[in-house]
Amino acid sequence: MSDTSFQGFASGWFLVCFSEELAVGEVKPVTFFGKELVLFRTAAGQAKVLDAYCPHMGAHLGYGGVVDGESVRCPFHAWEFNGDGECTTIPYATKIPPRAKIDCWPVDEHDGMLFVWHDRAKGAPTWNIPAVEGHGTPDWTPWSFGQIIVKTHPREIVENVVDVGHFIPVHGTHVDTISNEFTGHMATQINSGTAYPLGGGKDKYSLRATYHGPGWQYTHMKGYLESHLINAHTPIDENTLLLRFAVSVRKRDGVMLDEAFLAKYVENLRQGFFQDIRIWENMHTKDHPVLCDADGPLIKLRQWYRTFYQPEAKRMEALHG
Ligand code: FES
Ligand SMILES: [Fe+2]
Structure with a gap:
């Protein structure tokens, strides 16, 4: 880089x-x-x-x-x-x-x-990771989770937030609507469309996926099922990170949310990440990409993400003006 x-x-x-x-x-x-x-x-x-x-x-x-x-x-x-x-x-x-x-x-x-x-300057925390609403109640399954070590810079993972153009070629997901919001330390994607799970069938979904800071993303998704999704990455070294992902599903009458079902759900998530990982691990990162008019606010996303590499005072100034 x-x-x-x-x-x-x-x-x-x-x-x-x-x-x-x-x-x-x-x-x-x-x-x-x-x-x-x-x-x-x-x-x-x-x-x-x-x-x-x-x-x-x-x-x-x-x-x-x-x-x-x-x-x-x-x-x-x-x-x-x-x-x-x-x-x-x-x-x-x-x-x-x-x-x-x-x-x-x-x-x-x-x-x-x-x-x-x-904290790059060993400073104290300046925001909190929010509670996951409903988690731990009998209505929701416990986390089913997995992990993958990925050889890439974390920037590549975060840039998915705005990357509308990769949904069909990489994931086969048809996006109907997509928009982004940047608020302080949060970057959000609001998205609806049709996903085609690997096991077959299709799922009309709407979701709101928010990065709370640079490394932890929470998604609230509604489709056939309502789910909480976690996509978290923690750097191991400057070019290797540990990707953790998890799902919790709201229990629904008539749907068997047993271990086999949840294992399949997690496997589906894992395969979804593998689709990205093959790209991330082999790409040559472009600091100055040639973008088209429908590429989404990549530059804005990078400006937002860059603030987490800056001293706290500069970061607050960039985030809050
Ligand atoms: S107590 Fe001696 S090395 Fe830790
Ligand atoms: Fe992706």
Whole structure:
């Protein structure tokens, strides 16, 4: 990518995992934003994210670290660190060195998803990921989810928001109406048309898909079924990302929403992403594409997306004038 304004990683909330993937007492190593991190869930059920390496002698807390109450214990010499990254115990010492501290990451968890705030300037969060209405009630199925590692810059994924021209050639979806709204940290696509699921048949749908910041998109879709869809991507390094997708379906009389049905629904979503991925992984990104009059507001989308790579003050100025 030659456009240097998209170098590094965007600021915002990013999905780390689905809540059920991190049990109480579990410790996991992950790599995001070009950094080694450790996730753990304390005895009280709080999810925490810290930089992975112990300040003592550098052990990775995600490999052999153990939860002890509200802290994680290093596998090497058993120093313990709480969710704020402060050393709470050194079992063989009387004093804790003041520099025995690990960087901690702001975390948010709701509706079965765990998020981390990444900020280029290490600033605090400036917006929230909204609640998913109805989620967790008996009317809606729990998330069925999947993941794919994609070798691309996240910009390519986000640009789908305005890319009307790819729906028929890539997805075989006939779009009747499409429009976009940009409001502060949100970019929305409002779209209706006819989709042709891979298993056969057709589905007249209408949807509203909103990116809340650079990495998490929530779609409310109404078709034969009403569904919540999550499309989230979290950078692993500058050219690799973890794409997470999920669906929750509103229960409806006469429709069997059993595990086999939901597995097929998720597979359909996965195949939909694979249709894009073949393009994303092999394309040569154009900083100055030759656009036609019906290509949608790509330049506007890029201006919006670019703000998440800017310092906070500049981003607020660009978003709110
Ligand atoms: S390296 Fe972590 S306690 Fe020594
Ligand atoms: Fe697409």
